[in-house]
Amino acid sequence: MISKLMRFIGDPTYTRRRWQLFIAALVLTVAADLLVTKGPAAFFWQHLPGWNALFGLVSCLLIIFISKFLGYRCGLMREEDYYDE
Amino acid sequence: MTSDWLHPGLLYILGAALIPFLRNRVRQVYLLLIPLLALLYVVSMLFDSQPGSSHWQFQFIGLDLILGRVDKLSTLFALVFTTMSLIGSIYSLHLRATGEHVAAYLYVGSALGVVFAGDFFTLFIFWEIMAFASAYLVFAQRGEPARAAGVRYLLVHISGGLCLLAGIVIHYAQTGSSVFGPIVNSGGLAFALILVGFILNAAVPPFNAWLTDAYPEATVTGAVFMSAFTTKTAVYVLLRSYPGTDVLVWLGTAMAVYGVVYAVLENDCRRLLAYHIVSQVGYMVAGVGLGTALALNGASAHAFAHILYKGLLFMGAGAVIYMTGRRKLTELGGLYKVMPLTLTLYMIGAVSISAFPLFSGFVSKSMVVAAAEHDPRAWVFLLLTLASAGTFLHTGLKLPYYMFFGNNHSVSTERIIKTAQSLEPPINMLVAMAIAALLCIGIGVFPNLLYTLLPYPVDFEPYTPAHITGSLSILLFTALGFFLFLKHLDPEQTISLDTDWFYRKGSRIIMWLANNPIARYEAVVSELVNTTILRFLHTCAALGLWIDIRIIDGIVNGLAHTVLRCGEKLRHMETGVLSHYALGMALGIVLSAVLYAAIGFGLGFGPGN
Structure with missing residues (x-):
């Protein structure tokens, strides 16, 4: 069963199916997040509709691009033999 | 001190001594038995312990050492440490390399030593054993990258350990207490030094690079142990003190x-x-x-x-x-x-x-x-x-x-x-x-x-x-x-460059300084010594030799010759005839009297005055 599940996740033939399921999961999660009753929150933004989804996406992009910027532009990324020279 | 308490860390540290003598199946069973016993014992502590009980207290060179402080926090960490050590032991069961098993046991044992430590000195001893035992897990990978990473790992941890020890000593001198508990922030040096010692092991930037440098170079099984103990022990001590x-x-x-x-x-x-x-x-x-x-x-x-x-x-x-x-x-x-x-x-x-x-x-x-x-x-x-x-x-x-x-x-x-x-x-x-x-x-x-x-x-x-x-x-x-x-x-x-750059490339700067300006300075100094100073000294020495031979030796030799010659002359005067000697003595007395009178008159206070 585990092998089948992993094959479904890994095999390129199921790509379309996987995307369908993934988008369904995204929609369901956002819908659920909009519907649940939220208790008292410390910060105003926690009650904005869709805040968590937006924050997740923005966080992901921020991390990728800030990190790549530091890597390429600020010289953090170096050749593997940098310390051997 | 209650005697019915047993230190779980001691099980590992003493247990490690037997590992090299065991083979195959017996060793595998033994490698599981020790963590299993320790785990069961810690579980029993969860139900048994009175909160805040202390065991194994000793006096040593005037210090109060507490090896077994048992409360909810120490038992919680001991529970997860022993659990992880059991999992790690199972994971590395196929390993034939004895050294790695011994090092892993010492590592776990000393981490438990820190967890149950009730005073700063006990904590420090186990803290240092942890550093050395875990460094072995990097060296055991063999090869140049692992050796170099292991050396860097040790150097960083020894520096952190020294910082911690300095802080502990100052703290003890200031407060007279070595009890491992919350440290009051008086803005003092002890507060800062102990904090730096602790956060270095917690891998807080900029002291984080030892971790990301060394862990990937450790052995497959060694890294599993390393990922669990050092940083979490640091979190434990921070929870206690800060x-x-x-x-x-x-x-x-x-x-x-x-x-x-x-x-x-x-x-x-x-x-x-x-x-x-x-x-x-x-x-x-x-x-x-x-x-x-x-x-x-x-x-x-x-x-x-x-x-x-x-x-x-x-x-x-x-x-x-x-x-x-x-x-x-x-x-x-x-x-x-x-x-x-x-x-x-x-x-x-x-x-x-x-x-x-x-x-x-x-x-x-x-x-x-x-x-x-x-x-x-x-x-x-x-x-x-x-x-x-x-x-x-x-x-x-x-x-x-x-x-x-x-x-x-x-x-x-x-x-x-x-x-x-x-x-x-x-x-x-x-x-x-x-x-x-x-x-x-x-x-x-x-x-x-x-x-x-x-x-x-x-x-x-x-x-x-x-x-x-x-x-x-x-x-x-x-x-x-x-x-x-x-x-x-x-x-x-x-x-990726991290803060280890400072000591990896920094050491090159020191080597460059040694090879270039310092070596050049040394060359100039030796050239100066060889050409000018040594020549001056040679001339001085030659002059000294000349003075020694010609003047000092001349005076000494001249005196010696004069004494010899006088002796020779006096020897000829010894005739053996008594009357000659009597005449000589009389002449001497007269000469002395004349000389005395002459000097007395000459100075103006002779017998006539």
């Missing part, structure tokens, strides 16, 4: 983000995981800094959960390295076909660290984040939430994608995958991973089991509808970002 220290909130938040930013650039699978240790320990350090009951409970719970899921992740990555001999993401990929069990177990660790509902991270990490929300600290809350998205991005998506699914692997990996039916690691490795995975799920599903062990009463419910949907939204949209920008995340054959 709760509510504001600077830790910011250091912890910064390191949570620091780890995930670096993880994007990383190509080495275990170094990527090591950066996530930095990130996760950030939550614990921030929790210690926030200092509320919820935050301290959160830091403790997160340390507990983290040891298990991080151990599992290191075991998963270790299994891939063990079976393929490859550690770079650019060389791996496509392994899902031949390592489905390893992948599944790894993914349980990955969703646990990412804090998916029903997994351990969800019930522990959220306590720290909630503590930041209740405080309330908006930036800390936002950055810790951002870091948790980053955690899923790397350990839950990037690493498994490029290690198990991606197709940019090397030709040799392709060949391995094609020729092998299955690449699953030895059964003992899978069993160890399965136990850790079960515990991750167990804690996630039954959080109260963990909550009852925490140092303060817990008033926190992780499974509220809003928390579940909110967390899932953040995680799934992080995944969306990952798939949309997958191309930007392709690993590259590079390394």
